[in-house]
Amino acid sequence: MFEAAEVGQKLSKKAYSEREPELRLALVNAQYDLQATRSPVIVLIAGDDRPGATGVLNQLHEWMDGRYTRTHAFGPPTEAERLRPLFWRYWNVLPRRGRVAFFLGSWALSPLAARLEGQMQAGGFDRWIERVTRFERALAADGAVFVKLWIHLPKHEHEKRLAKARKKQGDTWRVDEVDWRICDNYDALAPLAEELLQRTTTPEAPWQVVEASDARHRDVASAEHVLDGLEQAIALPARAAPGPPASAPAPTPSVLDRVDLSAALARDEYKPRLDKLQRSLFKLANRADEREVRTVLVFEGWDAAGKGGVIRRVTHALDARDYRVVPIAAPSAEQLQYHYLWRFWREIPRAGKMLIFDRSWYGRVLVERVEGLAAEAEWQRAYSEINAFEQELVEANTVLLKFWLHVDPDEQLRRFQERERTAYKKYKITDEDYRNRGQWDAYVAAVHEMVERTSTPDAPWHLVPANDKRFARVQVLETISDALKQATKKRR
Amino acid sequence: MFEAAEVGQKLSKKAYSEREPELRLALVNAQYDLQATRSPVIVLIAGDDRPGATGVLNQLHEWMDGRYTRTHAFGPPTEAERLRPLFWRYWNVLPRRGRVAFFLGSWALSPLAARLEGQMQAGGFDRWIERVTRFERALAADGAVFVKLWIHLPKHEHEKRLAKARKKQGDTWRVDEVDWRICDNYDALAPLAEELLQRTTTPEAPWQVVEASDARHRDVASAEHVLDGLEQAIALPARAAPGPPASAPAPTPSVLDRVDLSAALARDEYKPRLDKLQRSLFKLANRADEREVRTVLVFEGWDAAGKGGVIRRVTHALDARDYRVVPIAAPSAEQLQYHYLWRFWREIPRAGKMLIFDRSWYGRVLVERVEGLAAEAEWQRAYSEINAFEQELVEANTVLLKFWLHVDPDEQLRRFQERERTAYKKYKITDEDYRNRGQWDAYVAAVHEMVERTSTPDAPWHLVPANDKRFARVQVLETISDALKQATKKRR
Numbered sequence: 001m002f003e004a005a006e007v008g009q010k011l012s013k014k015a016y017s018e019r020e021p022e023l024r025l026a027l028v029n030a031q032y033d034l035q036a037t038r039s040p041v042i043v044l045i046a047g048d049d050r051p052g053a054t055g056v057l058n059q060l061h062e063w064m065d066g067r068y069t070r071t072h073a074f075g076p077p078t079e080a081e082r083l084r085p086l087f088w089r090y091w092n093v094l095p096r097r098g099r100v101a102f103f104l105g106s107w108a109l110s111p112l113a114a115r116l117e118g119q120m121q122a123g124g125f126d127r128w129i130e131r132v133t134r135f136e137r138a139l140a141a142d143g144a145v146f147v148k149l150w151i152h153l154p155k156h157e158h159e160k161r162l163a164k165a166r167k168k169q170g171d172t173w174r175v176d177e178v179d180w181r182i183c184d185n186y187d188a189l190a191p192l193a194e195e196l197l198q199r200t201t202t203p204e205a206p207w208q209v210v211e212a213s214d215a216r217h218r219d220v221a222s223a224e225h226v227l228d229g230l231e232q233a234i235a236l237p238a239r240a241a242p243g244p245p246a247s248a249p250a251p252t253p254s255v256l257d258r259v260d261l262s263a264a265l266a267r268d269e270y271k272p273r274l275d276k277l278q279r280s281l282f283k284l285a286n287r288a289d290e291r292e293v294r295t296v297l298v299f300e301g302w303d304a305a306g307k308g309g310v311i312r313r314v315t316h317a318l319d320a321r322d323y324r325v326v327p328i329a330a331p332s333a334e335q336l337q338y339h340y341l342w343r344f345w346r347e348i349p350r351a352g353k354m355l356i357f358d359r360s361w362y363g364r365v366l367v368e369r370v371e372g373l374a375a376e377a378e379w380q381r382a383y384s385e386i387n388a389f390e391q392e393l394v395e396a397n398t399v400l401l402k403f404w405l406h407v408d409p410d411e412q413l414r415r416f417q418e419r420e421r422t423a424y425k426k427y428k429i430t431d432e433d434y435r436n437r438g439q440w441d442a443y444v445a446a447v448h449e450m451v452e453r454t455s456t457p458d459a460p461w462h463l464v465p466a467n468d469k470r471f472a473r474v475q476v477l478e479t480i481s482d483a484l485k486q487a488t489k490k491r492r
Numbered sequence: 493m494f495e496a497a498e499v500g501q502k503l504s505k506k507a508y509s510e511r512e513p514e515l516r517l518a519l520v521n522a523q524y525d526l527q528a529t530r531s532p533v534i535v536l537i538a539g540d541d542r543p544g545a546t547g548v549l550n551q552l553h554e555w556m557d558g559r560y561t562r563t564h565a566f567g568p569p570t571e572a573e574r575l576r577p578l579f580w581r582y583w584n585v586l587p588r589r590g591r592v593a594f595f596l597g598s599w600a601l602s603p604l605a606a607r608l609e610g611q612m613q614a615g616g617f618d619r620w621i622e623r624v625t626r627f628e629r630a631l632a633a634d635g636a637v638f639v640k641l642w643i644h645l646p647k648h649e650h651e652k653r654l655a656k657a658r659k660k661q662g663d664t665w666r667v668d669e670v671d672w673r674i675c676d677n678y679d680a681l682a683p684l685a686e687e688l689l690q691r692t693t694t695p696e697a698p699w700q701v702v703e704a705s706d707a708r709h710r711d712v713a714s715a716e717h718v719l720d721g722l723e724q725a726i727a728l729p730a731r732a733a734p735g736p737p738a739s740a741p742a743p744t745p746s747v748l749d750r751v752d753l754s755a756a757l758a759r760d761e762y763k764p765r766l767d768k769l770q771r772s773l774f775k776l777a778n779r780a781d782e783r784e785v786r787t788v789l790v791f792e793g794w795d796a797a798g799k800g801g802v803i804r805r806v807t808h809a810l811d812a813r814d815y816r817v818v819p820i821a822a823p824s825a826e827q828l829q830y831h832y833l834w835r836f837w838r839e840i841p842r843a844g845k846m847l848i849f850d851r852s853w854y855g856r857v858l859v860e861r862v863e864g865l866a867a868e869a870e871w872q873r874a875y876s877e878i879n880a881f882e883q884e885l886v887e888a889n890t891v892l893l894k895f896w897l898h899v900d901p902d903e904q905l906r907r908f909q910e911r912e913r914t915a916y917k918k919y920k921i922t923d924e925d926y927r928n929r930g931q932w933d934a935y936v937a938a939v940h941e942m943v944e945r946t947s948t949p950d951a952p953w954h955l956v957p958a959n960d961k962r963f964a965r966v967q968v969l970e971t972i973s974d975a976l977k978q979a980t981k982k983r984r
Contacts, residue, residue, distance in 0.1 A: 024916035032919070058808050065919060066800065066850075067819045073812035078842075079571030104812050173771045174811075279665045308558065316550050319666075320565035320596050327559045334826065350570075358558075424516035427524070427557060 001194045005209040006154040011216040023223050024063045030230035031065050031100065039143045039233035040095040040338075043102045043226055046109050047151030048158070048182055048193060051174045052212040056151055057102055059219040060226060070095060074105040083292070083350035085396035086110075087135060091345035096337035097143065100230070107132055115192055129199045131392070136205045138385045142339045143236060146205035147229035149222050150197060151212045155190075158183040245372035250444035255451045255463065259406045263475075264468035274470075277477040278317035284484040285318050285354065291488045292351035294398040297480065298360045301405030302443075303433045304415040305466045306473075310405065311356055313473045314480065323354040328363065330373075340364055340382075341389055351397060361386055362402075365450050370442045383453040394458040399487045402459060403476055404447060405466040409440060493686045497701040498646040503708040515715050516555045522722035523557050527590040531635045531725035532830075534586070534593055535718055538600040539643030540650070540674055540685060543666045544704040548643055549594055551711040552718060562587060566597040575784070575842035577888035579627060583837035588829035589635065592722070599624055600640070600692070607684055621691045623884070628697045630877045634831045635728060638697035639721035641714050642689060643704045647682075650675040737864035742936035747943045747955065751898045755967075756960035766962075769969040770809035776976040777810050777846065783980045784843035786890040789972065790852045793897030794935075795925045796907040797958045798965075802897065803848055805965045806972065816841065820851040832856055832874075833881055843889060853878055854894075857942050862934045875945040886950040891979045894951060895968055896939060897958040901932060 011019075034041065043060075047053045057071065072093045081089040087107070095101035111128045136146060153161075162183050165172035182189060201207045208225045212218040265273075288295060297314070299307045311325060326347050335343045341361055349355045364382040368374035374382075393400050407415075416437075419429040436443070455461040462479055466472035503511075526533065535552075539545045549563065564585045573581040579599070587593035603620045628638060645653075654675050657664035674681060693699045700717045704710040757765075780787060789806070791799045803817060818839050827835045833853055841847045856874040860866035866874075885892050899907075908925060911917040928935070947953040954971055958964035 021914075021916060028916050028919050054812055057812060058804070061807070062804060066817065067821065071812065071816070075813035173774055282665055312550070312554060315553070320546055320549060320563065321567035324563070325558065329559065422513075424513055424520055427520050 001197055001209060002152055002154075002190060005152045005211040007211070008213065009211045009217045009221070010214040011220055013216070016216040016220060019220055020063075023220065023227065026227055027064050027223065027230070030227060030234065031068055033234045034100070034230055035068070035098040037143075037233055037236065038097045038239055039145050039236055040097055040139075041100045041145045041147065041226075041229055041233050042095065042139070043100060043147045043149065043229065044106055045102060045104050045149050045151065045222075046106065047149070047153075047210075047212070048186075048189065049151045049153040049212045050179055050182070051161075051172075052151040052153060052215075052218060053104060053149075054174065055215060056149065056210075056219055056222045057104055060102065060223060063223060064100070064226075069100045069102065071102040071104065072106075074103070080350065083352075084348055085392045085398075087131065087392060088345060088348055090135070091342060094139070094144075094338060094342060098337075100226075107135070112189070112192055112196060129196075131388075132200050133202060134388045136200075136202065138341070138388070139339055140202075140204040141381055143233075143239070144339075145229050145233040145236070147226050148201075148205060148207045149225060150193075150207050150209045151218065151222070152209050153212045155183075155186045157213050158186060240375045240377060242372050242375045242378075245370055245439075245442065248442075248445045250441040251448050254444050254448040256406055256444055256447060259463045259465050261406065261408055261411075261465050261467045263465040263471045265470040265474055267470065270470040270474060273474050274313065274477070277474065277481060278313070280481050281314070281317040281477060281484070282319075284481055284488065285322055287488045288354075288399070288484055289322060289352040292397065293484070293487050294349060294351050294393075294396070295354040295480075295484065296348070296393060296398055296400045297354070297356045298362070298400070298402040299356065299358055299405065300360060300362050300366065300403070301464075301466065302407050302412055303436055304412050304419070304428075305405035305407045306469050307358055307405055309469060310403075310466075310473050310476050311358060313477060314356065317477075318354065322352075323356065324349065325356045325358060328357055328359040330363075341385065345389070348393070361389070362450060362454075365454075366443065366446050367436075369446050370439050383450075386454055387456060390454075390456070390459045399483050400459045401462065401480060401483055402454075403462045403464050403479075404451070405464050405472060407466050409437070411467045412437065493689055493701060494644055494646075494682060497644045497703040499703070500705065501703045501709045501713070502706040503712055505708070508708040508712060511712055512555075515712065515719065518719055519556050519715065519722070522719060522726065523560055523592065525726045526592070526722055527560070529635075529725055529728065530589045530731055531637050531728055532587040532589050532591055532593070532631075533637045533639065533718075533721055533725050534595060534631070535639045535641065535721065536595050536598055536600055537641050537643065537714075538597065539641070539645075539702075539704070540678075540681065541643045541645040541704045542671055542674070543653075543664075544643040544645060544707075544710060545596060545641075546666065547707060548641065548702075548711055548714045549596055552594065552715060555715060556592070556718075561592045561594065563594040563596065564598075566595070572842065575844075576840055577884045577890075579623065579884060580837060580840055582627070583834060586631070586636075586830060586834060590829075592718075599627070600642075600688070604681070604684055604688060621688075623880075624692050625694060626880050628692075628694065630833070630880070631831055632694075632696040633873055635725075635731070636831075637721050637725040637728070639718050640693075640697060640699045641717060642685075642699050642701045643710065643714070644701050645704045647675075647678045649705050650678060732867045732869060734864050734867045734870075737862055737931075737934065740934075740937045742933040743940050746936050746940040748898055748936055748939060751955045751957050753898065753900055753903075753957050753959045755957040755963045757962040757966055759962065762962040762966060765966050766805065766969070769966065769973060770805070772973050773806070773809040773969060773976070774811075776973055776980065777814055779980045780846075780891070780976055781814060781844040784889065785976070785979050786841060786843050786885075786888070787846040787972075787976065788840070788885060788890055788892045789846070789848045790854070790892070790894040791848070791850055791897065792852060792854050792858065792895070793956075793958065794899050794904055795928055796904050796911070796920075797897035797899045798961050799850055799897055801961060802895075802958075802965050802968050803850055805969060806848065809969075810846065814844075815846040815848065817848045817850060820849055820855065822855075833877065837881070840885070853881070854942060854946075857946075858935065858938050859928075861938050862931050875942075878946055879948060882946075882948070882951045891975050892951045893954065893972060893975055894946075895954045895956050895971075896943070897956050897964060899959050901929070903959045904929065 045053045045057055077089065090107060111125055115125055161172060162180060164170050165175040197207045210218055210221050299311060301307050315323060315325065344361045347355060364374060365379050369379040390400055416429055416433060419425040451461045464472050464475050537545045537549055569581065582599060603617055607617055653664060654672060656662050657667040689699045702710055702713045791803060793799055807815060807817060836853050839847055856866060857871050861871045882892055908921055911921040943953045956964050956967050
C-alpha cells in the first residue's frame with residue numbers, strides 16, 4: 001500500500017501556482033453547494049508524517065471557507081472522555097449535515113500506538129477494526145461522506161528530517177518525541193499501519209495514501225481528495241421519502257401476550273417493599289459510583305402506562321448529583337441535522353453515574369416506523385445500529401436496562417379518561433394519544449419485532465406488567481437492584 | 493433572618509390535600525404560559541437542610557411538567573470545570589428562554605464551606621458576593637427570573653434527625669457525613685449563612701427562607717414561591733424594540749486617528765522575523781500549557797483588514813490539539829434563546845489551551861449598536877458586563893489579548909475590489925460589506941467608545957495598523973509572545 005506512495009511524486013512551483021487558484025475556487029464553490037445537502041463531510045487526516053499532516057490541515061484551512069469548517073485534533077483523552085465509552089469523544093463533535101469537519105488523529109491512530117507497545121492483543125485489534133467499520137458505516141448510511149487521508153513519508157525521508165532537526169535546521173521546530181519514536185520504530189510500524197488501512201478501508205470510506213516527500217504535491221493531492229469527497233456528497237441522491245406507515249399485522253401470539261397483566265401488589269405489601277428497595281438502591285448507586293459502573297435505564301411503553309411514576313420512584317432513591325432524567329420526544333430541527341443516535345450518544349454519563357431515558361432511541365423502530373416518519377430502509381437498519389450502540393455501552397462497563405411498561409387497551413382508556421377529568425393532568429392527554437391508540441396493532445407488531453431483534457444477553461428487554469402501578473414500580477426497582485448488585489460484586 | 497423561619501409553621505393533611513391540586517394546576521399552566529416569554533426561570537434550591545432540599549426538588553418534579561424542566565445538581569467540580577473559570581459550570585447549563593431549571597447546590601453554597609474551613613478570607617468572600625450579584629444582575633437584565641429557596645431547619649430539628657439516623661429510624665437513610673458536620677458546626681454556620689443570604693439577596697433575586705420542620709408546609713411554601721416566580725416572569729414586559737441605529741457623530745480625534753497607518757515592513761525583513769516569532773510562539777504555547785495558563789485572543793477590525801490572515805500566522809505556530817479558532821457571526825436562533833454572552837462563555841477553553849475568537853462579544857457594541865440590532869439600553873449595559881466577563885477570565889489565569897485591526901477606507905476599497913476580481917475570493921465580499929462601509933463614521937464612534945470603556949489594565953485594546961499586512965502580522969505575534977513570556981515567567 002505504501003509503495004505506491006514512495007514513487008517520488010512532485011509538483012513544480014509553476015504547476016502548483018496554476019493549479020492552486022482553480023482548486024481554491026472549486027473547493028469554496030463545493031462547500032457552498034454542500035450546504036444544501038444532507039451530508040456531513042468528515043475529513044480524517046492521519047499518517048506517519050505528523051508535521052506533514054499539520055501542514056495539510058493548515059493549507060486546507062487557508063484554501064477553504066473557515067466559517068463552515070470545524071477542526072478537532074484528538075490528543076490524550078480528557079477526564080470526561082476517559083469516563084465514557086471510547087467513541088463518545090467522536091460522536092460529540094461530528095459535523096452537522098452540509099458541513100465539513102477535519103479530524104486530526106482520531107480513531108484511525110489510537111490502536112496503532114497501543115498495538116506497537118504491546119498493549120493491545122490481536123483480538124483487541126480485531127474488535128477495534130469492527131467498531132471503526134460499524135461506526136463509519138452507520139454514518140455513511142445516514143449520508144455522511146468520509147475523506148480519509150494518510151500522509152506518508154518513506155523511511156529515508158523521516159531519517160533526513162530528524163537529521164535536520166538534530167541540527168536545528170530548516171522548518172523542523174515542530175518535530176517532537178513522537179516523531180522520533182515513529183522513525184525509530186518505522187520497520188515495525190509500517191506493516192501495522194498498512195494492515196490498519198487495509199482493514200478499515202471500505203467502499204464508502206476508502207483510505208487515500210498521500211505521498212508527502214514533496215509538500216506542494218502533498219497539499220494539492222490532499223485537497224483534490226477533499227474536493228472529490230465534497231463532490232461525491234453533492235451528488236448523493238436526496239433522502240428517500242418516508243413511505244406510508246408499516247402495515248404488518250400484529251403477530252399472534254406476540255411477546256406482549258406472554259405478559260401477565262393480572263400481576264398486582266396490595267398497598268400494605270407495596271409500601272414496605274418500596275421503602276426497602278429504595279434504601280437498597282441508594283446504597284447500590286453509591287457502590288456503583290465507587291466502582292465506576294455506569295447505569296443507563298431506558299423506559300418505553302404505552303401512553304399512560306406509568307413511565308413517569310416509575311421513574312420518580314427510582315430517582316427518589318438517588319442523590320440528585322448522581323443521575324439525570326432525559327425526556328425524549330420527536331427530534332428537533334437541530335437534532336435532525338445529525339444521525340438519529342447522535343443525541344443519545346451525547347447524553348451518555350460518566351462512569352459511576354446514572355442516566356434515565358424517558359423514551360429513547362427505540363422511537364426509531366416504534367413511532368417512526370408506525371407513523372411512517374422514517375423510511376423502511378432507515379428503521380430496518382436501526383436494529384443493528386442500536387445493538388452496536390448498546391454493545392459499546394456494555395463493553396464500557398455500563399449496566400443497561402430496557403423496560404417496556406405494558407398495559408391493556410382498557411386500562412389505558414381508563415387512565416386517559418382519568419386524565420381528562422383531573423385538571424392538572426389535562427396537559428398529559430392530547431389528540432395524539434388517542435390517535436396512537438388507533439394504531440394499537442401496528443405498535444404490537446413493532447414492539448414484537450423490537451424485542452425479537454434487540455433483546456440481547458447483555459441488554460435484554462424487560463416486559464413489565466403495568467396494569468397495576470404498584471406492581472410495576474416494585475418490579476422495576478427489583479430489576480435495577482439485582483443488576484447493580486451483580487455488576488458491583490466483582491472488585492475492579 | 494432565620495428566626496422568622498423557626499416559628500413552627502405547619503400544614504395539616506386536610507389543608508394540604510385541598511391546596512395540592514390547585515397548586516399543581518397553577519404550576520403547569522404557568523409553565524405553559526412561560527414558554528411564550530423571553531424569560532428563563534432559575535430556581536436555586538439550597539439550605540442547611542440538605543435532605544429537605546432534595547425533598548422539595550422531588551416534589552417539584554412531581555408537580556411540574558418534567559418535559560420542560562431541567563435539573564442540575566452541583567457536586568465537586570469535574571476536571572473540565574476545575575480547568576475553567578468558576579462560573580463556567582453555571583453558564584454551561586443555564587436554561588433557555590421560556591424554560592425552568594432547578595439548580596441544587598450551586599454558587600450559593602460554595603463560599604460557605606470554604607469560609608467555614610477557613611479557606612476563604614473575608615476579602616475572598618467579598619469578591620464572591622460581588623461576582624454572584626453581578627452574574628445574577630446580568631441575567632436578570634436580560635429577562636431571567638430567579639427563585640432562591642433556602643430550606644431551613646432549626647438547630648433542635650437537625651439534632652432530632654441525627655438522633656433518629658443514629659438509630660437508623662424512619663426516613664433518614666439519606667443523611668450523610670455532610671449533614672453531621674452541618675449539625676455539629678451549626679452555631680458557626682448559621683450566622684455565616686445568614687450573612688451570605690443578606691448580602692446576595694437583591695430586589696430582582698431575593699432569598700426566600702422556607703421553614704422545613706413540617707414537610708407539607710415546606711413543599712407547599714416552596715412551590716408557592718416557584719409559582720410566584722413563574723407569574724413574575726409571565727408578567728414581564730416584552731423586550732424593548734431595538735431603536736434606530738445610533739447616530740452619534742464620530743469624535744475627532746478618535747482613538748483610531750492615533751494609529752500610524754504608514755507602518756510597514758519590508759518583505760525581506762518580514763520573513764525571518766515571522767519565522768523567529770513562530771518558533772518562539774510554539775515554545776511559549778507549550779510553556780503556557782505546562783503552567784496551565786489559558787490564552788484567549790480576540791480579533792476585531794474593519795472588513796478586509798486581514799483578520800483571517802493574521803489568525804493563520806498565529807495558528808501555523810501551534811499544535812492543532814492546543815488551540816481552536818471560533819468564527820463569530822450573527823447569533824443563531826438557538827443562541828438568541830440565551831444571554832448574549834452565553835455562547836462565548838461556553839467556548840472558554842481549559843487552562844493551558846488557546847482560543848481565538850474571529851470576531852467576538854464586541855459585536856454587541858459594534859454591529860448591533862450601529863445597525864440598531866440591539867436596543868440602546870442593551871448595548872449600553874454591555875460594556876460593564878463585558879468588563880466583568882473579562883475580569884473573570886483574567887482572574888482565572890487567562891492571558892486575554894484584544895486586537896482591533898485598523899485600515900483606512902481607501903485600503904479597504906482596494907481590497908474589496910481585489911476580492912471581486914479574484915474568483916475564489918468572491919465569497920468573501922458581499923453587499924453587506926459595502927453597506928458597512930457606508931457606516932464608517934458610526935463605526936468609528938462605536939470603536940472609540942468601545943476602547944474608551946473596555947480597555948482595562950488587565951485587558952487593554954491593541955490597535956494594530958493593518959494597511960500593511962506584514963506589519964500587522966508581526967506586530968500581533970510580538971504582542972502575543974511578549975504577553976505569554978510575561979505570564980509564564982512566574983513559577984506556579
